[in-house]
Amino acid sequence: MIAADLAYQHANSGMTLRTWSEQEYQDLLDDPKTIIVQTNAGYAIGTIVCDVAELLLIITRPALRRNGHGKNLLSQFENTAKARGGDFVILEVSEKNLAAQALYLSTGYTEIGRRSGYYKTQNGDSEDALVLRKAL
Numbered sequence: 001m002i003a004a005d006l007a008y009q010h011a012n013s014g015m016t017l018r019t020w021s022e023q024e025y026q027d028l029l030d031d032p033k034t035i036i037v038q039t040n041a042g043y044a045i046g047t048i049v050c051d052v053a054e055l056l057l058i059i060t061r062p063a064l065r066r067n068g069h070g071k072n073l074l075s076q077f078e079n080t081a082k083a084r085g086g087d088f089v090i091l092e093v094s095e096k097n098l099a100a101q102a103l104y105l106s107t108g109y110t111e112i113g114r115r116s117g118y119y120k121t122q123n124g125d126s127e128d129a130l131v132l133r134k135a136l
């Protein structure tokens with residue numbers, strides 16, 4: 001798993017939120033709580049603590065989107081979380097990120113809360129985060 005490739009994909013994902021540096025990815029990869037699944041189409045990364053897994057980010061390469069790769073990575077992430085003792089996945093998604101919301105809502109996630117002004121975009125705006133959860 002190469003931190004530089006993950007940082008490159010993140011920087012080129014088209015996201016408006018701050019992207020993570022190679023060092024931030026390396027720190028996550030070095031952390032035993034981290035779960036990462038990766039395919040040629042992208043990756044999903046998160047953490048697991050006790051029975052709760054948190055999906056931090058899922059990204060597919062822009063040229064390969066709407067081909068089921070996001071669903072596949074999410075499913076692999078959930079299976080790995082379950083194998084490591086997870087009973088739930090929680091995640092945060094921007095209120096503006098309709099593509100990701102559609103992915104999560106179509107795969108069994110439900111909204112359990114909202115964090116006002118949680119995200120700061122690269123141009124200084126704020127966006128609420130929706131908090132979603134799924135039982136595994």
Ligand SMILES: CC(C)(COP(=O)(O)OP(=O)(O)OC[C@H]1O[C@@H](n2cnc3c(N)ncnc32)[C@H](O)[C@@H]1OP(=O)(O)O)[C@@H](O)C(=O)NCCC(=O)NCCS
Pocket residue numbers: 013014015056057058059060061064065066067068069070071072092093094097098099100102103104106
């Ligand atoms: C969100 C993301 C991972 C989806 O990846 P993907 O490979 O396109 O996902 P899939 O092809 O498996 O799509 C699964 C379902 O999600 C929904 N979906 C995905 N992209 C969508 C879009 N642009 N508009 C509406 N619904 C969308 C659809 O319901 C889709 O099923 P369908 O194609 O049968 O209609 C991808 O758009 C991405 O990398 N975005 C940038 C990074 C990001 O925002 N990550 C989420 C951070 S929380």
